[in-house]
Amino acid sequence: VTNGPILVVDDDPNILDVVSELLDMEGYRVATAANGAEALRFVEEQRPSLVLLDMRMPVLDGWGFAKELKARGMHLPILVMTAAQNARLWAEEIGAQGYVAKPFEVPALLDAVEKLRAN
Amino acid sequence: VDPETGLSADQFLNYLTQATFFAVFLLTAWAAVRVPRRARINTALFFGVLAFIIAMQWLTAAIHLPANPLFGALTGGLLMTMPYLMLRLVDDFSGVPPRVMAAGAGGMIVSIALVAALPLWPSDAPVRFPITVLLVLYFVVLSGYVAVQLVLGSRRASGVTRRRLQAAAAGCALLALVLLLILPSTLLPALRPVWMVASRLVGLASGLAFFIAFAPPPILRRAWQEPELRAFLGRAARLPRLSSTEAIVWEITRGVSASLGAPAATVGLWDQDDQLMRYAPLDPEGAWTDAPAHLYLAGRAFSTQRALLSDNAERDDPESADVYRAAGTRAVLAAPITAGSERLGVLVAYAPHPPIFADDDLVLIQLLADQAAVILESRKLIDDAARVRAREEVTRLRDDFLSSAAHDLKTPLTTLLAQAQLMERKAERDPTAPADARGIKRLVVETRRLNGLVLELLDAARAEHGRILGLLELTDLVALANKVAARLTTDRHPIRVAGDSRAVAEVDSMRIDQVLSNLIENAAKYSPDGGEVEVRVWQEDSRVSFSVTDRGIGIPAADLAHVFDRFHRGTNVDDRQFAGMGLGLYICRAIVDAHHGEIAVASTRGVAGGGAEGGAGASDNGTTFTVTLPLSQPPGDLDTLSSLK
Numbered sequence: 001v002t003n004g005p006i007l008v009v010d011d012d013p014n015i016l017d018v019v020s021e022l023l024d025m026e027g028y029r030v031a032t033a034a035n036g037a038e039a040l041r042f043v044e045e046q047r048p049s050l051v052l053l054d055m056r057m058p059v060l061d062g063w064g065f066a067k068e069l070k071a072r073g074m075h076l077p078i079l080v081m082t083a084a085q086n087a088r089l090w091a092e093e094i095g096a097q098g099y100v101a102k103p104f105e106v107p108a109l110l111d112a113v114e115k116l117r118a119n
Numbered sequence: 120v121d122p123e124t125g126l127s128a129d130q131f132l133n134y135l136t137q138a139t140f141f142a143v144f145l146l147t148a149w150a151a152v153r154v155p156r157r158a159r160i161n162t163a164l165f166f167g168v169l170a171f172i173i174a175m176q177w178l179t180a181a182i183h184l185p186a187n188p189l190f191g192a193l194t195g196g197l198l199m200t201m202p203y204l205m206l207r208l209v210d211d212f213s214g215v216p217p218r219v220m221a222a223g224a225g226g227m228i229v230s231i232a233l234v235a236a237l238p239l240w241p242s243d244a245p246v247r248f249p250i251t252v253l254l255v256l257y258f259v260v261l262s263g264y265v266a267v268q269l270v271l272g273s274r275r276a277s278g279v280t281r282r283r284l285q286a287a288a289a290g291c292a293l294l295a296l297v298l299l300l301i302l303p304s305t306l307l308p309a310l311r312p313v314w315m316v317a318s319r320l321v322g323l324a325s326g327l328a329f330f331i332a333f334a335p336p337p338i339l340r341r342a343w344q345e346p347e348l349r350a351f352l353g354r355a356a357r358l359p360r361l362s363s364t365e366a367i368v369w370e371i372t373r374g375v376s377a378s379l380g381a382p383a384a385t386v387g388l389w390d391q392d393d394q395l396m397r398y399a400p401l402d403p404e405g406a407w408t409d410a411p412a413h414l415y416l417a418g419r420a421f422s423t424q425r426a427l428l429s430d431n432a433e434r435d436d437p438e439s440a441d442v443y444r445a446a447g448t449r450a451v452l453a454a455p456i457t458a459g460s461e462r463l464g465v466l467v468a469y470a471p472h473p474p475i476f477a478d479d480d481l482v483l484i485q486l487l488a489d490q491a492a493v494i495l496e497s498r499k500l501i502d503d504a505a506r507v508r509a510r511e512e513v514t515r516l517r518d519d520f521l522s523s524a525a526h527d528l529k530t531p532l533t534t535l536l537a538q539a540q541l542m543e544r545k546a547e548r549d550p551t552a553p554a555d556a557r558g559i560k561r562l563v564v565e566t567r568r569l570n571g572l573v574l575e576l577l578d579a580a581r582a583e584h585g586r587i588l589g590l591l592e593l594t595d596l597v598a599l600a601n602k603v604a605a606r607l608t609t610d611r612h613p614i615r616v617a618g619d620s621r622a623v624a625e626v627d628s629m630r631i632d633q634v635l636s637n638l639i640e641n642a643a644k645y646s647p648d649g650g651e652v653e654v655r656v657w658q659e660d661s662r663v664s665f666s667v668t669d670r671g672i673g674i675p676a677a678d679l680a681h682v683f684d685r686f687h688r689g690t691n692v693d694d695r696q697f698a699g700m701g702l703g704l705y706i707c708r709a710i711v712d713a714h715h716g717e718i719a720v721a722s723t724r725g726v727a728g729g730g731a732e733g734g735a736g737a738s739d740n741g742t743t744f745t746v747t748l749p750l751s752q753p754p755g756d757l758d759t760l761s762s763l764k
Contacts, residue, residue, distance in 0.1 A: 014534040014561060022541050056526065083529035084522065103533040106540035 036060030
């Protein structure tokens with residue numbers, strides 16, 4: 001467990017803004033990326049303590065990002081956040097530690113983040 | 120004359136003919152004793168008469184009896200029964216009117232009487248000649264009639280039955296010829312040996328023809344069945360791929376009736392759910408008929424799962440006797456169509472005359488039924504596979520629709536819920552903090568976005584139910600275009616309206632406004648580097664058209680065919696850059712369709728210099744959507760559509 005920032009990855013700029021503001025208010029350090037490729041560029045420079053990952057994104061989606069991480073031998077805790085019905089299945093597919101289904105309740109998101117950070 | 124044996128050619132032929140007839144008699148008699156059927160008994164009787172005459176000749180020759188007028192009369196009388204016996208055989212085989220049968224019987228009695236009376240006159244009495252001519256004429260006319268009937272019957276028949284009828288016709292004609300040959304021999308006694316040899320040859324041929332017609336050896340039957348069977352089996356492999364089960368069944372029945380030489384055949388398909396046998400019609404235009412499983416001889420073959428042959432359907436199945444009588448069916452051949460343990464149905468061949476089927480046809484129809492089972496079973500598998508594929512396709516499309524719609528709706532909802540809860544938390548922590556203007560603005564924007572998506576979905580749903588049009592009214596599309604252009608024009612995407620000055624058509628003006636707005640918004644959306652959008656409106660004959668042209672990124676050729684599909688987004692379109700569910704053009708097309716109009720798209724994409732990405736070649740690209748509408752709508756539509764408003 002590092003003290004790195006929480007990386008929020010989502011292609012919707014509004015969601016990105018709201019989620020970062022929420023985490024910021026709770027005292028977390030936050031970084032953002034609009035897709036999997038941007039997120040990969042970020043993790044090459046700094047090691048985030050947690051990744052909040054949307055699945056369906058242009059350029060490089062959630063699956064592609066997770067695969068690239070594995071290929072590079074990086075093990076980061078991931079919390080999947082997706083609007084898809086099979087959120088749990090997708091989270092299992094990419095070996096994520098947890099998931100929240102969009103639209104999520106803010107306390108549920110914060111609980112999940114806190115739990116994963118504590119581990 | 121052979122010097123060794125002293126046997127003349129005439130005598131040799133005589134013995135050969137006699138031996139042939141005698142052998143045929145023994146064969147047919149044995150068959151009649153084994154399974155006594157009317158046709159077999161008649162056949163045995165026919166050859167029996169001949170054999171009896173021959174045996175008598177041998178007997179008189181062996182014991183050196185002097186020529187006895189009584190014997191002559193007996194032989195002649197028996198000979199005169201032959202045309203009538205022939206008539207009976209033909210009746211068995213293809214039916215003879217009762218009046219003709221009665222005439223034949225009467226003729227036989229008269230001619231036997233005449234033959235018996237003939238020795239009463241002295242051998243040189245002038246009256247003998249006309250009587251002889253009369254008798255020969257009776258014989259020849261009746262044989263000729265029978266031969267013609269058989270030829271006509273053979274034209275209607277097919278396969279093995281056709282060949283048998285032809286052989287029987289040949290036999291009759293040859294027998295008549297034998298009698299005809301006797302006439303010149305009595306007129307020209309000098310040439311008697313020539314006529315005798317000729318008549319013996321013809322007689323031999325006639326006997327052989329009768330033999331293969333009425334008692335064909337199984338090997339010959341099989342040889343005759345083979346070409347039809349081969350043709351059917353050749354087609355069989357392709358049958359499961361025919362368009363419908365009806366077409367397959369029709370081909371099977373055709374092949375079966377040809378192979379068996381039966382005038383008609385049908386297939387009963389077993390309906391497991393309704394516990395009914397569905398019988399195919401005898402002609403392809405007819406209707407299928409349902410019957411309980413046990414009904415008819417066919418039902419018996421199905422219930423017992425054994426092939427059966429009945430040469431008297433009315434006797435063997437009294438319950439359905441009137442059905443057989445009405446259809447003129449005498450003989451029935453049926454076999455179950457069963458694949459493994461699955462009972463698929465029954466195969467039936469009908470004939471109006473029993474001798475058309477033989478016992479070994481039981482084996483043949485069972486083989487044909489097994490072949491039919493293979494064909495129908497493959498058909499079922501093909502159908503099942505297609506059904507599974509279709510179901511998967513529907514499921515996949517529904518999943519796409521639902522997951523796509525759900526995803527698109529949940530995205531703004533996520534922002535709304537998170538933003539509202541964020542502001543709630545902020546307010547709880549610091550009630551005196553100033554209002555979060557940015558957050559409130561985001562709530563408004565995202566709610567509008569959500570509203571747009573919901574409207575889009577509702578329109579798509581309405582379009583699917585064909586209820587997209589409201590009130591139809593005469594609308595000037597030029598004025599409408601100017602109104603929409605004024606609303607949507609921007610500095611980056613100025614809109615120019617061109618074309619006619621007035622173009623009035625009967626439309627739902629709100630919906631046409633929606634189509635035009637959508638096309639203009641698309642034009643602006645897909646021209647990220649800015650550029651003029653041109654709207655043209657014109658009237659041509661009885662149609663009004665408008666087009667929207669941009670100089671944007673264009674549409675790849677591969678996408679052109681799909682732009683009006685539900686949820687289709689261009690492959691060169693970044694999802695994020697151009698928000699929307701991909702339902703816009705789908706709804707546009709539905710609106711235009713509902714107006715009985717047409718919508719078309721044409722697009723060019725510059726290939727040089729990076730085109731869309733670089734922006735340098737932007738002017739090479741461009742898309743034009745053209746909508747054409749009729750001036751007025753059919754009156755029927757107007758009522759229903761207006762009433763829906």
